[in-house]
Amino acid sequence: MVKIGNIELPDFPLLLAPMEDVSDPPFRRLCKAHGADLMYSEFISSEGLIRDAIKSRMKLDIFDYERPVGIQIFGGDEEAMAMSAKIVETVQPDLLDINFGCPVKKVVCKGAGAGVLKDVDLMVRLTKAVVKSTSLPVTVKTRLGWDENSINIDEVAERLQDVGIQALTVHGRTRAQMYKGHSDWSHIARVKNNPRIHIPIFGNGDIDSPEKALEYKHKYGLDGIMIGRAAIGYPWIFNEIKHYFATGEHLPVPTIKDRVEAARNHLLWSMEWKGERLGIVEMRRHYTNYFKGIPNFKEYKTRLVTTDGRDDLLQVFEDITEAFTGLVI
Known part of the structure; x- marks a missing residue:
């Protein structure tokens, strides 16, 4: 201790x-x-x-x-x-x-x-x-x-x-x-x-x-x-x-679902603490790190950093989950 x-x-x-x-x-x-x-x-x-x-x-x-x-x-x-x-x-x-x-x-x-x-x-x-x-x-x-x-x-x-x-x-x-x-x-x-x-x-x-x-x-x-x-x-x-x-063993790497859940929670908690607009804008710097290493992700990254509404952003996360589920990173 x-x-x-x-x-x-x-x-x-x-x-x-x-x-x-x-x-x-x-x-x-x-x-x-x-x-x-x-x-x-x-x-x-x-x-x-x-x-x-x-x-x-x-x-x-x-x-x-x-x-x-x-x-x-x-x-x-x-x-x-x-x-x-x-x-x-x-x-x-x-x-x-x-x-x-x-x-x-x-x-x-x-x-x-x-x-x-x-x-x-x-x-x-x-x-x-x-x-x-x-x-x-x-x-x-x-x-x-x-x-x-x-x-x-x-x-x-x-x-x-x-x-x-x-x-x-x-x-x-x-x-x-x-x-x-x-x-x-x-x-x-x-x-x-x-x-x-x-x-x-x-x-x-x-x-x-x-x-x-x-x-x-x-x-x-x-x-x-x-x-x-x-x-x-x-x-x-x-x-x-x-x-x-x-x-002495590794945990399984985070899945797409894990990454989406973490990024979504981070966003929701940021909006709750900072207010919706500021929470959305300041969260944009984090998405690259959450989804690092995912191939062909540019379209979704663009949507994440340009979408303004809470519900629209949550839909982007749903689309990411659907598009990349099963991908091994």
Whole structure:
């Protein structure tokens, strides 16, 4: 069993990564149904929360069926981070996570996300301000360092643990790598094996199959893994990994019916949460992933991304099921 504060997780839990414009309640609901053990909100700007920005406030929506669930915030100002932590506490998530890993320029330029990796003292002050301002367990997600010449995750882990974080997730790339190249989990394993470290350490980066998940579990000895991009359009990956761990065998690949059901549920839940129009429009980015690898699918993809009405879209799903049932992918 893995514990974060009072949160009890199964042995070697599978976490869903917080992903901007992806990890919203409808997507989290789908991943929870397919085996995710712990999930996080999209990252939320501390400044946006304090300004009462509608988009930031909407990201605070959490539901009992997805617990345990964490809210993730980012920012570069101690007072703003402390105030936003108090706001987060009012919606009663199970934990609060700080993003020190986002490599996107618009975040880094504000001295937030991975931008803080260049100033560990500031990272410590920001973390301490959050820990002091909330009774929630505080966790952190970060990267190895700014670039390969400044990998500082060993110092970061020790110092953040010392100011009170209760778990650490490390993406095995530097900020300079963005999402390119390969993640290097050897640095994460070194943190885990540091005798000073007693909090759970989770690894993130490049896990896209049950085989790789098992290989990394044995090779690096971490407390669990976080999965991000591999779950987009493929929420089955969580249960596939768990089944492979337990049996050494693969679950059957999702059928057309499975894919249609997942995409349709994702759409319906998105419309329910965001409103029909916004739910339909924002769902369009996901269809390619749900129906990846299906031959002669272009006509249906076009219909999915151009159809506006709820009932008309549901008819497209019916047509897909009828056209491709029996196809082995």
